[in-house]
Amino acid sequence: MSSPRVRFAPAPTGFLHVGSARTALFNWLFARRHGGEMVLRVEDTDAALKTQEYVDAIIEPLRWLGLDWDSGPHFQSDRRDRHSEAVERLVDGGAAYYCDLTRSEIEERCAAAGYHGWSRDRDVADGPGVVVRFRCPDEGATVVNDLVRGEVSFPNESLEDFVIRRGDGSPTFHLANAVDDHDMGISHVIRGEDLLNTTPRVLLIWQALGYGAPPVYAHLPLLVNAKRQKLSKRRDDVSLDSYRRAGYLPEAMVNYLALLGWGPPDEVEIRPLHEIVTLFDLDAVKPAAAFFDPARLDHINSEYIKALTPEQFAERAEPFLTGADAPWAPERYDRDIVRSLAGEIQQRIAHLDEVAGWIDWILRPDVVYDEKAWHKSIVKGRAAAEVLEAVEARLADDDFSSAERLEAIVMGVGDELTESIGARVRSQPPVRVALTGTGAGLPLWEPMRLLGKDETLRRLQETRDRLG
């Protein structure tokens, strides 16, 4: 393939949605795979949307994912003159005409189906509020050449004379699309399937403008929710940024996104982007809609988290542990604690916002007791009071320099009581509840060492007091 040129053309709508990110990714993969170029074009025909804030909401998530582009961002709103020029040419050539009918007037004429070319021969004069409509052919068919779906044919009689310039003089996106894709030399248009039905409009404009061979299209399968509806901002959690804030790693997110509608030939699914680039191709894209499955994303993210070194893990978890949302006073945070426990935490979480929950008992000054665990291991636990007393006494002579020794001491107490009582005494559960407040958590010994001798003894004491 002679180096293709693709474009990612999102509308600035506030934030980048996972579906758009997937589209951007597939464009990027295709361009990089074939040594082509990617253009970033902001589809702001609606003009008011061109603010720095909206543009950042597109660019920052793309950068976060590790995607880049060779040209742009370009703004459709900056190309207004080119669009107007094209509209004029179409009107002059008879391919488009003025129309002053309002929406309600159109509905009055025909409640069931759209517009029927009523103004074609009314010879309406241009003016404020007057739109320009494209004159669709009444016969024949318009064919979209699509790399994912083959040739898709639309009967022209099913197409209505659509608006290419609004009443305020601004171009609609079909018109702008044709002009911009032509001017920017776009060879492949890769986008969501929801746009497949509007492609004949762009093709018809393209043809009327005498642009020659149109780009090749590739309409990607839609991303859908559990009810198999197109992912939507209103009902689904689709902001890429919300996944970032929840502690999904960008490399995991981009890996997962690549797997929606495409699969590597060797079936090795979890792999870095630079490898995916060498394997990707559009003809392997599946046409059926794909469910954006949070459980699968979690699995992939957890694999990436497990692969981090302790140092990397501590560094990447830090933003989730030092902010205002952290469950402890900021000055109590200590990165060494996270680094020391990294391996154990890594195998227990699916995303970074879960880290705090495993270590908060070390960093918070007071223990929050889980009542069920308290009852089970302290109140009902066999010889729990004796365990706590003996452990406290022996720990008083230790210097807390070895996690292994702490384990030996606690377990030893359990073994000895088992012997003297004649029934199995588990010493870990009461100690765990006394120190952490809960019945489940990290292996106790290293965290206990990090908690320190004074605080450990204090909590054991406090538990015995509370037990009465």
Place this chain on the structure above:
RNA sequence: GCCCCGUUCGUCUAGCGGCCUAGGACGCCACCCUCUCAAGGUGGUAGCACGGGUUCAAAUCCCGUACGGGGUGCCA
């Protein structure tokens, strides 16, 4: 209503006429490991939407039906 697309385990997918008694992964279940929770290991559960063709042979090709989705805006 009209137009378009789609349909392999619950999910993501492999499969592009014989290698398929349909493979992998996630999820789920069981067992092993384990003085917590996990992780890990082993095994299991489960699918070609339906009906016609074409062919010696169809999950794979064609037609139809059903179901799902998308579009049908002076949104993109």
